[in-house]
Amino acid sequence: MLSSPRLTSGILGYTERKFKDTVSTVGGAFFLKQWGPYNISIWDTAGREQFHGLGSMYCRGAAAVILTYDMTSWQSYVELEDRFLSLTDTANADCIFAIVGNKADLTDSHAQPSDPEGEEENKPARMSVSSSSLQRKQVNREDAMALYARVLHYKGLDEKACLPAESMCFETSAKTGYNVDMLFETMFELVVPSILKKRNEGESSTVDLEAPSTGKSNKAGCCT
Template identity: 35%
Template sequence: MSTAGVKRDIKVVIIGDACVGKTTFIKRYIEGQFTENTETLGACFYLKQWGPHNIAIWDTAGEERFSGLNSFYCRDAAAAIVAYDITNPESFQRLHERYIPLLDAARDEFLLVVTGMKLDLDQKSKLRVPSEEGEDFSVRLNHDRLKDKERFAKPFFETSSKTGQGVDEVFEYIFQTLLTHGKPLSPQKSIVDLEGAPPQREKPTCC
């Protein structure tokens, strides 16, 4: 079944360094299993149904040479999962330097969910990005949205694709915030036209 001309309710992208575990993270959510040694070239498209809503999820490559493409795939996104490896402080620092600027192409007032990955390796590593730094970063990125503190929890999670810890919670937070608690999205901007995207299959396919 082709997705040409099919409308989606919201678009979610995931950005971050190569090898922080972005593809593994999404596959854990979509397929419910842990897959090692996956690499994304350009971007991959996934389709997820959440209640009556259709969600387009885009997995972007982390290599610097793909930064131009990543900016394109961030266009009109309603939310971004901002991913880093909690055992690799450099991957957290590069979020500030390389990846946040890519989100200029996303829609106004979009949601940024800061997500630390590889929590299962935490006790095996001498390096550790403090949870407080990730949480503070998420608050700064979502300053306007978090003014309503009673409605929105802090958009920060630490997860493990290997054990599944926290993975579903990230996506549930996004969908609950945007589709249940958030401001209604305008019809023109809330729908993403995926004409030219890869055909829909039972399993996600790279584009």
């Protein structure tokens, strides 16, 4: 995932219940996510400029790439295309792309945290977030969809034959977890069948990074 550090924290929040292991890397992080009978490999490149040169390595052979921008920063949206799109050249030819806006908690009251169910009676009523306290969204969903179309064009893919932009553009908050689960569950549901198809056709989709102690391990690859 070519992302800001704030989405990295969202990955940790999503995966801490289910990840088998977390391995820190220079310029990013590697995770294994248990999803049904499969282990999904996730590379997080952190997106920082000093690690830009490592991006193509992380994306090599990727079945899916999540490109992330800051919804409150138009500059982050511009840099996402200018600096990071070329790093996807090493991804699989049929790689699935998602365009993700982060920091929705700063622009949308619906992305704010809520009290856990059943605790409302024991806590003071939470004040709703007023519209005046929210920041202006600098990158709209329409902008994300336009970028998705440009990504497909850059990769030489037929837009009509690919997943629609409406399904592959997300607005999330790594801080509150808003839509983070939906993002990864959607990606996994799309990626796993594609990898299984390749496996049945005799192609190897990932490198086995660990030897399972017992039984047979099913692995799927996803560079985010």
